[in-house]
Amino acid sequence: MSKSSSTIPSVDWLDAVRWDSNGLVPAIAQDAATGDILMMAWMNRESLQLTADEGVAVYWSRSRGKLWRKGETSGHTQRVQEIRLDCDADVILLKIEQLGGIACHTGRRSCFFNRLDNGQWVVTDAVIKDPNTIYRPVKSQG
Amino acid sequence: MSKSSSTIPSVDWLDAVRWDSNGLVPAIAQDAATGDILMMAWMNRESLQLTADEGVAVYWSRSRGKLWRKGETSGHTQRVQEIRLDCDADVILLKIEQLGGIACHTGRRSCFFNRLDNGQWVVTDAVIKDPNTIYRPVKSQG
Numbered sequence: 001m002s003k004s005s006s007t008i009p010s011v012d013w014l015d016a017v018r019w020d021s022n023g024l025v026p027a028i029a030q031d032a033a034t035g036d037i038l039m040m041a042w043m044n045r046e047s048l049q050l051t052a053d054e055g056v057a058v059y060w061s062r063s064r065g066k067l068w069r070k071g072e073t074s075g076h077t078q079r080v081q082e083i084r085l086d087c088d089a090d091v092i093l094l095k096i097e098q099l100g101g102i103a104c105h106t107g108r109r110s111c112f113f114n115r116l117d118n119g120q121w122v123v124t125d126a127v128i129k130d131p132n133t134i135y136r137p138v139k140s141q142g
Numbered sequence: 143m144s145k146s147s148s149t150i151p152s153v154d155w156l157d158a159v160r161w162d163s164n165g166l167v168p169a170i171a172q173d174a175a176t177g178d179i180l181m182m183a184w185m186n187r188e189s190l191q192l193t194a195d196e197g198v199a200v201y202w203s204r205s206r207g208k209l210w211r212k213g214e215t216s217g218h219t220q221r222v223q224e225i226r227l228d229c230d231a232d233v234i235l236l237k238i239e240q241l242g243g244i245a246c247h248t249g250r251r252s253c254f255f256n257r258l259d260n261g262q263w264v265v266t267d268a269v270i271k272d273p274n275t276i277y278r279p280v281k282s283q284g
Contacts, residue, residue: 016263028182086255116194
């Protein structure tokens, strides 16, 4: 990619990100069409690079300790339309198109389906699709 | 507050949050009217409790190591309309009304004003108000 006139011309854009002590930054996925916030996950340098290169969201799974190509088993890929960085350079915002209309592993559109109501978390959003029918079993190798 | 029938009836709603090893969770502030993501900051248990009790966003400043009543020096308070929790119970979403229309300390509406464009972070959003005119100097004590 060309490094012509712009904000931080001589610095690799990945170096401008303030990675935390674990080499990660939070990444918010927002539906580009509706503005709904669908999820927040984490990225390391490699996953952010891949996200930019491939145009689909690739996160870092902290629980599994590996790259997480969102949608790799569900087909619910996130096509990235825009990548933004905040003023402190430590949070990423992705504006995405959510294939299948479901971002959450529970089968809901958004992960933020619990609303605080009178001192209780109340589930507000319906399951669109039974998660048991979303995830294809991974074939055993060999 | 009454503890009647709901999702997690016998557990304090603050105990349902999965605080990280520093006792914090990320909190995303979204403009309730436009859907714009304005900022992401951090909350500890006390700040989330205060946010719910007072109806205005109170964060935890990691850099200053103290409660951060958003807008305390700028007047740009965030009135909270809704508090949400994600499926893993480790990210908070606030739907807010941003008083003054400016969430960012740079004087911009949103903190996410850097957009990745051809391998460069490009500043896309205009400064609405000079930050030097936003923050009132704190009077010295005594």
